[in-house]
Every structure is written in structure tokens, then in C-alpha cells.
Amino acid sequence: MSLHTQTQTTKPPIDQTVPLHLETATFGLG
Amino acid sequence: MGDHTETFQIDFDPTIISYMDLLQLFWQSHNPKRKAWSRQYRAIILYQNEIQHEQALQSKTQVKTALNTPVTTDILPLVKFYLAEGYHQKYRLQSTPLMEEMRIAYPNNQEWIHSTATARLNGYLSGYGLAETFSVDVTQLGLSGSGESILAKSVAMLGTPLTCPLPR
Numbered sequence: 276m277s278l279h280t281q282t283q284t285t286k287p288p289i290d291q292t293v294p295l296h297l298e299t300a301t302f303g304l305g
Numbered sequence: 306m307g308d309h310t311e312t313f314q315i316d317f318d319p320t321i322i323s324y325m326d327l328l329q330l331f332w333q334s335h336n337p338k339r340k341a342w343s344r345q346y347r348a349i350i351l352y353q354n355e356i357q358h359e360q361a362l363q364s365k366t367q368v369k370t371a372l373n374t375p376v377t378t379d380i381l382p383l384v385k386f387y388l389a390e391g392y393h394q395k396y397r398l399q400s401t402p403l404m405e406e407m408r409i410a411y412p413n414n415q416e417w418i419h420s421t422a423t424a425r426l427n428g429y430l431s432g433y434g435l436a437e438t439f440s441v442d443v444t445q446l447g448l449s450g451s452g453e454s455i456l457a458k459s460v461a462m463l464g465t466p467l468t469c470p471l472p473r
Binding site: 285286287288289290294296297298299300301302303304305 | 310311312313314315316317318319320324327331334335336339341342346347348349350351352353357383386410411420421422425442444445446447448
């Protein structure tokens with residue numbers, strides 16, 4: 276058994292479910 | 306860096322919004338006829354695969370035809386995306402007390418930058434979004450009760466109803 280400490284934070288509900296497949300788009304607006 | 310261009314990157318769920326929809330929004334968000342100020346500040350689409358490349362070219366052709374004028378917006382392959390300094394990230398959010406609450410939820414800088422909650426908060430604080438989704442989102446952003454009130458007041462103070470040209 277390993278002993279460690281970890282700071283627990285609660286993610287906002289909207290961030291708790293991540294879609295399985297994300298794509299990325301990159302734009303510049305000038 | 307002297308050869309960079311300022312850009313932004315969006316991670317999106319293609320089951321909710323397509324790359325073509327994002328392209329449509331991009332074209333509506335800048336003047337494609339204006340000559341670029343510089344390499345650093347120019348309108349550009351950086352594609353990441355051949356599908357994006359083809360769709361970007363197709364959308365540019367449509368805009369060119371509709372405007373009946375040359376379009377200066379460039380389409381190039383993405384080589385590398387570097388994150389900007391922290392003060393550029395979620396710029397509007399950073400100037401509000403809501404930022405403190407997000408920092409507690411995300412002590413890690415990378416997680417904070419990539420959070421949907423911070424991105425959406427920044428959008429609402431800038432006047433983007435839909436009123437109907439705001440009423441649902443406001444409870445999903447991880448804010449305290451007072452944080453939710455601050456957000457609701459800030460959005461109301463913008464003076465115009467929340468609107469976003471995203472396809473519905």
C-alpha cells in the first residue's frame with residue numbers, strides 16, 4: 276500500500292462528463 | 306517568436322456541432338475582404354486534416370461567390386499551436402470575481418485553460434450564448450450561489466439579450 280496525499284477539488288458538473296470523441300479547429304480572426 | 310499568428314483553438318464535439326458550422330461562424334465573425342494588418346494579426350483557417358482542408362476551401366469559395374470579391378483570409382495547414390500566456394486565456398473571466406471560484410476548482414493551469422466551464426463562463430460574460438441554455442448552464446458551471454448571482458447580474462447588465470449566431 277502506498278501512502279500519498281492528494282488535494283481533492285470538485286470539477287464543475289459541466290466538466291465531469293467528457294465526450295468520447297472531440298475534434299479540434301483552429302482559427303485566427305485578424 | 307516573430308513568425309507567429311495569433312489564433313484560437315476550439316475542441317468541439319462533432320455530434321453537437323460540425324466543423325462546417327464552425328466555419329460558417331468564423332466567416333460571420335470577421336471581414337474576409339480586409340487586408341491583414343500583419344502576419345501576427347491575420348484572418349486564417351489552420352486545418353488539421355484533409356477533410357478540414359476541403360471543407361475550408363469549399364466555404365471560402367462560397368464566401369467569395371457570395372461577396373463577388375477577392376477574399377484575403379488564408380487557409381494553411383496547422384504546424385504547431387502554442388498556448389498564449391496565461392493573461393490572454395479566458396480574458397473576460399479573469400477580470401471578474403468568478404475567476405477566484407474557478408481557480409479553486411482548477412488549481413492546475415492546464416486544466417483551467419481547457420475547462421468547458423471556464424470557456425462557457427467567458428462566453429456568457431462576453432455576451433455570447435443563448436438565454437435558454439444559460440438558465441441550465443448557470444447551475445452546471447461549479448459556481449457558488451453568490452457566484453451564480455454575479456454571473457446572472459453580469460449577463461443582465463450587458464443590456465442585450467444573449468444571442469449567438471451558432472446554428473440551432
